[in-house]
Amino acid sequence: MKKGLFVNGAERQAGKNYPLYHPHTDEKLADIAESSKRDMDEAISSAEKAFKNMKALTSRERADILFQSATLLDKRKQEAADIISKEACKPMKSARNEVNRTVQTLRFSAEEAKRLNGEYLSLDAAEGGEGRDAFTIHEPLGVIGAITPFNFPLNLTTHKVGPAVAAGNTVVIKPAEQTPLSSLLLADIFTQAGLPAGAIAVIPGDGPALGEVMINDERVKKISFTGSPEVGRLIKSQAGLKRVTLELGSNAAMYVDQSCANELENIVDKAVAGAFMYNGQVCLSTQRIYVHEELFDLFKQSFVEKTKKVKFGDPSEEDTMVSSLITKKSQQRVLDWIDEAKKGGANVLTGGQSNRNGVLPTVLTNVDRREKISCNEVFGPVVLINKVNDANDAIDNINDSRFGLNAGLFSNNLQQAMKMAHQLEVGQVLINDVPTLRFDHMPYGGVKDSGYGREGVKYAIDEMTELKMISINYER
Template sequence: MKKGLFIDGKEVVSTNTYAVIQPHTEDEIARVADATEQEMQKAIDHAYEAFEEMKALTANERAEILYKAADLLEENKEDFSRVIALEACKPITAARGEIDRSVQTLRFSGEEAKHIAGEYIPLDAAKGGEGRDAYTIHEPIGVVGAITPFNFPLNLVVHKVGPALASGNTIIVKPAEQTPLTSLKLAELFTKAGLPDGAFNVVPGEGPKLGKVMLDDPRVQKISFTGSPQVGKLIKSQAGLKRVTLELGSNSALYVDASVKDSLEQVAEKAVTGAFIYNGQVCISTQRIYVHEDVFEGFKQSFVEKTNKVTFGDPLDDKTMVTSLINRKSQERILSWIDEAIENGATLLTGGERKASGILPTVLTGIQTSDKVSCQEIFGPVVVLQPVENHEEALRMMNESDFGLNAGVFTNNLQQALKIAHGLDVGQVLVNDVPTTRFDHMPYGGVKDSGYGHEGIKYAIKEMTRLKMISLNYRF
């Protein structure tokens, strides 16, 4: 199968192509356009031209397009799920879940398109402001450049496309090199939903060269990036006066308090899912678990038992929860980090073995805070368990991180829950949930090296619009 670029409402054949590989079998599943700088420039040209038509659409017209796209996606759920399972090596059950979330995200976008509203400003509150009514409106900013990751090749794209189109902007998606097929299918789907040509373009290829074109072109008014902190910092340093949203890494922490001792089995079940869903290749994957010393042994035993029941297999098998990683390079990096922790005195409770292009679910304890499996984002099926004396020690250790995206707390003590929630240096705190929890309409953004700005439909729209005030002098 060969796939080109998607520009101005149609597929465009490119001279250069590259192979998209299914990570589990390492078979080639498609050849996709490897876009040039000139082809990215062409996409920007068409997006800029289409902006006039997009911003002229009514809120209802934009909403109807998004609703129609959601319906079409729902109708084609199995087709999209299979593509995600193949190119992202995502277990098919998780891929289906991603489709369901993406449908919901598009519908949230349609709803928010109808609620982009300003406010009334009483100018007569100021001396000399008598006889004036004023109000604010939110206007679309223009062309949005989106650079998206491999791990959620549909929903994280939709989280940029939905708000951009809902607010009347146009968008260019530069998908991850490993997972371009889903974005290309989504663009075709939007054309069928009635989106104006040029409003949604997809340009696959190398991130550094194509991203630079978007950064250098003044017609691209905003860059929305999801990926590594290193690349995110580079983008921010080069963006100038463009708006920037950066969704970066994390090593999400969870605290399990002694007050939930009667629910340890349930908490362990949730924590295992939070740690190993989609191989741990999730920005908010549960990576560090701090457990009150009074219940540590019981939690550890339950957690390891449940981990050993996690099924490793083919991503197209409904029973699979963990499968091959996105590439061999990730496999080697994670194994080296596990070895480093063990050399530094950590205990391997289970896993730590390579299988196919992946790693069996791995649990470590007795780690050093300087071990990479703890202080960096592992982005793999590895979790560390550590006992703590009390919630104060847990809070201190949870905050000992360069990241700050999501954190979770399991406790039946309300006062303790609020103290921890207020004390955590993160963007989102989930009480009695694992940090690997996200609902698509909630605000989502990190602090420290985890990011800059917010996603979540309503909140992303605010960052994709400009505020304008209009004053009416009725005494003139």
């Protein structure tokens, strides 16, 4: 099977291709277009021309396109789940969940397209402002450049495309090299739903080369990137006056305090799912768990017992929770970090070994906070559980990180929970939930090295529009 690039409303083949393989089985899935810089330039030109048509659409027309896209995807959800499961090596249950969330993200985008309202300003509040009314409107920026990751190849792409369309922008997608098929499916669905030709493009291929074209082209008004902090920092330094949203790394932490003894098993169930869902290849994966000393031994024992029941296997099988990592390079890195932590005094309670192209679900304790497995983003099925003295000790451990995306805390002490929520240095605090939680309409983004700007449909739209004020002098 050959898959091309998507430009000006249709897919076409490229001059060169690269092979795409299934990360678990090593089966060849397709030959993918190795797009050139010229292809990217053409896509941007096509998107710029289509912007006039997009801007002219009414909010109702944009909403109708988004609602119709959601309907079409819902009809093709098993096809979409199969694509995600194969190219991203995502367990089928998780793949179906991603498709369902994508349908919801499209519907949220459609609803927000109809709510893109400004506000009335009382200019007579200022001296000399008498006899004037004023109001604000939101206008689309133009061409949006979307650089998307492998781990949620459909929903995280839609988190860029949906708000862009809702606001009246056009969008050029540079998907991760491993997961272009989901983006091509999305472009096909949007086109069938009535999106003007050229308003969406998908340009697979080499990230640095194609991304450079996006960043340097003045016709691209905004870059929305999800990926590593190192690449995000580079994009921000080179983007000039372009708008930029960066969704970067994390090593999400959670705390369980001594008031939770009666709910411990339920908390452990949630924490195991949060740590190992999709092989831990989730920005919000529960990577660090801090437990009050009174509950530490019980929590640790239960967590290890439940982890041993987590199934590693082929992602196409319904009961698989953990499978191969996205690349062999990722597998080796995770194994190396585990070995480094062991040499530093950490104890491996279960796992820590390779299987196929993956790593078995791994639990460590007594991990020094300077170890890579603690202070960096693992992006694998690994979690550490450390003992803390109290809430203040937990805050100190959680905040001792260059990342700050999500944090979860479990407590029946409301005063303590609220105090912690204000002191934790993260973008979102989830009380009585694991940090591996995101709803598609909530504001989403981090502090420190975790990001810049916010996603979540309504909040992404704000960053994809220009605010304009219009004043009327009715007493001239």
